[in-house]
Amino acid sequence: MDHTPNSKLPADLGAPPFVGVWQRRALVIGGVASVLAVALGFVGQFQDGLGWGHLLRAWTLGTVVVWGFAVGGLALLMLQYCSGGRWGLVLRRPLEAMSSTLPLVFIYWLAMAVFGRHLYLWAKYTSIESTAAALSAGLITEFQQHCLDFKRAMLNPVAYVVVSLVCFAIWFLFAQRLSKLSLVRDGQSPEAVPNWTAKFENIGGPGLVLYALTMTAAAIYWVMSMDVTWASAVYGLLFLVGQGYSVLALGIVTVVVLSRAEPFKTLLRQSEQHDLGKLAFAFVMLNVYLAFSQFLIVWSGNLPDETGWYLDRTRGGWGAVMTLDFVFHWLVPFVLLLSRNLKRNKKRLAAVCLWMIFARCWDMFWLIEPNFPDAARNLHLSWGILEYIAVPVALISFWAAYYSKQLMARPLVAINDPLLSEILEAEDGAV
Amino acid sequence: MMREEIYGLLAEFDTPEELVRAARQAYSDGWRRMDCYTPYPVEEAIEAIGVRGNTVPLLTLVGGLLGGTVMFALEEWISTVAYPLNIAGRPLNSWPAFVVPAFEFTILWAGLSAAIGMIALNGLPALYHPLFNAPNFRAGASVDKFSLCLEAYDPKFDAVEARTYLESFKPISVVEVER
Known part of the structure; x- marks a missing residue:
C-alpha cells in the first residue's frame, strides 16, 4: 500500500515552549513538597520518634515509582523496536526521555543504600550473634531470626550494593546506547532503515530478557526484602506489569498534553491514541490478574510462613487500604477504559492515566508501609505517615522536571522511520 | 418502474473515498434510508450514513x-x-x-x-436480500467496489430524481435493485 502523507511534517520538531514551563513548575512543587517533608519529619520525630523513618520509607516509595518510569520506559522502548507498530513511533522519544532519567533514579537510590539499616532488617543484623541478641532483646521474632540467618548469603549489604550497581550499569548501558543510536539513525538516509530496524531488534530482544532479570533482582532487593520472612515467585512479574502500567499511563499523559501544540498536534492521531488506550487497558487487566493470582495461591496454601504477609496488610485497618487499592488500581481504570469513546477523548484518557499513576503510588504504599512493625496490622494516622504524600510528590516532581529537560533535549519524533509517513496520513481514508 | 417494485438504487464506486463522500453528502441532504456495501469494513462509511454507536x-x-x-x-x-x-x-x-x-x-x-x-x-441469518438481484453486486461489493444504496422506503425517494442525484457523484454505474 502506498503511504502518501496527507499532513505535512511540522517544521519544528522540538518540544513546545510550555514544556519549559512545566519544568519550572515541577521544580517549584518539588521544592515546596521537600520543605513540607522535612517539617513533617521533625513533627513526626517529636510525635512518635518515627518521623525520619517514615521519610525514608516514603522516599523508597518515590524512588520505586520513578524507577518504574525510567526502566519501564526503557523496557517499552525496546519492546516497541521488537514489536513495531505506529504507537511505538508516537511514544519513542518520550520513552527515550524516560530512560534517560536513570542518573536521577540512581541518586535517589543512593539514599536507600546509605540508610539501608533503617529499611531492611538484614542490613541491621548482619551476623548470627546480632540476630541472637536481637531475639533475646525481643526486637525480632524467632521466625525472623531464622530467615535472617538462613538468607544472609543473599540478603547482605555487600550483595545489595553489588547487585544494584550491576543492574544500574546494565540499564544505563542500554538506555545510553538506544538514545544515541536513535539520533544517529535520524541523520542517515532512508535506505539505511532496514539495517537500523535489525540493529534495534538485536539490541531490544536480549535487552528485554536482561531487563526482566535485573528488574526482578532489584525489586526483590529493594522492596520485597523489607520483609525477610516472605517470598513470592511472581514478585518480579508484578513489578514488570506495574511498570508497564505506569509507563503507558505517563506516556499517554505526555503525548496528550504535548498535542496541545505542534509537533504532536499533527503527530498524535486518534487511532494511535486509541491503540495506546487499549494497551493500557490490557496492562490494567494483567496487573490485577497477577496480583489476585498471588493472593489466591497464598490463600489456598494457607501456610503460616506465607499468610503473615497478607495478614499484615489486611488486619488492623489495612483491609480498607487493600480494598481501595483494588478499586483505585483496577476497578476505576478498568470500567472507564472499557469505553471506546473515552479512549478516543484526549482529556478524559489523560485524566484516567493520571489516576492510574496515583493508583500505582497507592499500591506501593500498601506494599511498603506494613513491612514495619509499627504499622503492620495497625494502620494509624500520625504526622509521619503524611510523608507518604510529601516525599513522593517531591521526588516525582523533581523527576518530572528532569524528564521535561530530556524531552526538550531532542526532536520529539524520530524522522527516519517509514512509520512516520503512516501517522502523517489523514485518518479518515476519505476527506 | 413503480416504487413498490424496486428496493432501491445502487451506485457503485471505485474507491472508499468516493463512497464516503457521496454517503456524507446524501446524509446531509436529508437521506436516511440508505446503506453502504464494501468489501472490507470502512468505519467512516458507517459514520457517514448517520449510524452513531450500536448496541x-x-x-x-x-x-x-x-x-x-x-x-x-x-x-x-x-x-x-x-x-x-x-x-x-x-x-x-x-x-x-x-x-x-x-x-x-x-x-x-x-x-x-x-x-x-x-x-x-445484523439481521443474520437472512435467507433473502434484494440487493443480490442487482447486476454486478455479487462480483463488486465483495471484491473491489464500494456501493451506496438509496432505499425506496425513504420518503424522499423518487426513481428518476434519485438516479440523477446519484449520478451527480460520478459513480461507475447506477442500477435499480428489484425487490
Whole structure:
C-alpha cells in the first residue's frame, strides 16, 4: 500500500515552549513538597520518634515509582523496536526521555543504600550473634531470626550494593546506547532503515530478557526484602506489569498534553491514541490478574510462613487500604477504559492515566508501609505517615522536571522511520 | 418502474473515498434510508450514513455481568447450601476461590453475547436480500467496489430524481435493485 502523507511534517520538531514551563513548575512543587517533608519529619520525630523513618520509607516509595518510569520506559522502548507498530513511533522519544532519567533514579537510590539499616532488617543484623541478641532483646521474632540467618548469603549489604550497581550499569548501558543510536539513525538516509530496524531488534530482544532479570533482582532487593520472612515467585512479574502500567499511563499523559501544540498536534492521531488506550487497558487487566493470582495461591496454601504477609496488610485497618487499592488500581481504570469513546477523548484518557499513576503510588504504599512493625496490622494516622504524600510528590516532581529537560533535549519524533509517513496520513481514508 | 417494485438504487464506486463522500453528502441532504456495501469494513462509511454507536457493547456488558453473577451464585449455592463441605477448615463461603470460575464465565458470556448479538443485530441469518438481484453486486461489493444504496422506503425517494442525484457523484454505474 502506498503511504502518501496527507499532513505535512511540522517544521519544528522540538518540544513546545510550555514544556519549559512545566519544568519550572515541577521544580517549584518539588521544592515546596521537600520543605513540607522535612517539617513533617521533625513533627513526626517529636510525635512518635518515627518521623525520619517514615521519610525514608516514603522516599523508597518515590524512588520505586520513578524507577518504574525510567526502566519501564526503557523496557517499552525496546519492546516497541521488537514489536513495531505506529504507537511505538508516537511514544519513542518520550520513552527515550524516560530512560534517560536513570542518573536521577540512581541518586535517589543512593539514599536507600546509605540508610539501608533503617529499611531492611538484614542490613541491621548482619551476623548470627546480632540476630541472637536481637531475639533475646525481643526486637525480632524467632521466625525472623531464622530467615535472617538462613538468607544472609543473599540478603547482605555487600550483595545489595553489588547487585544494584550491576543492574544500574546494565540499564544505563542500554538506555545510553538506544538514545544515541536513535539520533544517529535520524541523520542517515532512508535506505539505511532496514539495517537500523535489525540493529534495534538485536539490541531490544536480549535487552528485554536482561531487563526482566535485573528488574526482578532489584525489586526483590529493594522492596520485597523489607520483609525477610516472605517470598513470592511472581514478585518480579508484578513489578514488570506495574511498570508497564505506569509507563503507558505517563506516556499517554505526555503525548496528550504535548498535542496541545505542534509537533504532536499533527503527530498524535486518534487511532494511535486509541491503540495506546487499549494497551493500557490490557496492562490494567494483567496487573490485577497477577496480583489476585498471588493472593489466591497464598490463600489456598494457607501456610503460616506465607499468610503473615497478607495478614499484615489486611488486619488492623489495612483491609480498607487493600480494598481501595483494588478499586483505585483496577476497578476505576478498568470500567472507564472499557469505553471506546473515552479512549478516543484526549482529556478524559489523560485524566484516567493520571489516576492510574496515583493508583500505582497507592499500591506501593500498601506494599511498603506494613513491612514495619509499627504499622503492620495497625494502620494509624500520625504526622509521619503524611510523608507518604510529601516525599513522593517531591521526588516525582523533581523527576518530572528532569524528564521535561530530556524531552526538550531532542526532536520529539524520530524522522527516519517509514512509520512516520503512516501517522502523517489523514485518518479518515476519505476527506 | 413503480416504487413498490424496486428496493432501491445502487451506485457503485471505485474507491472508499468516493463512497464516503457521496454517503456524507446524501446524509446531509436529508437521506436516511440508505446503506453502504464494501468489501472490507470502512468505519467512516458507517459514520457517514448517520449510524452513531450500536448496541453490541451494551449486550456484551450485560452478558458479561450476567455470566459472572450466575457463576458466582452457582458456586455460592453449591458450597454453602446444596453440598457444604469442610475443606481444610476454610469457611464454606470461600469467595476467593469462586472468583476464577466467575471471571472465566464473565469472559465466556461476554464473548458469546458479543458474537451472537452482532450476528442477530445484523439481521443474520437472512435467507433473502434484494440487493443480490442487482447486476454486478455479487462480483463488486465483495471484491473491489464500494456501493451506496438509496432505499425506496425513504420518503424522499423518487426513481428518476434519485438516479440523477446519484449520478451527480460520478459513480461507475447506477442500477435499480428489484425487490
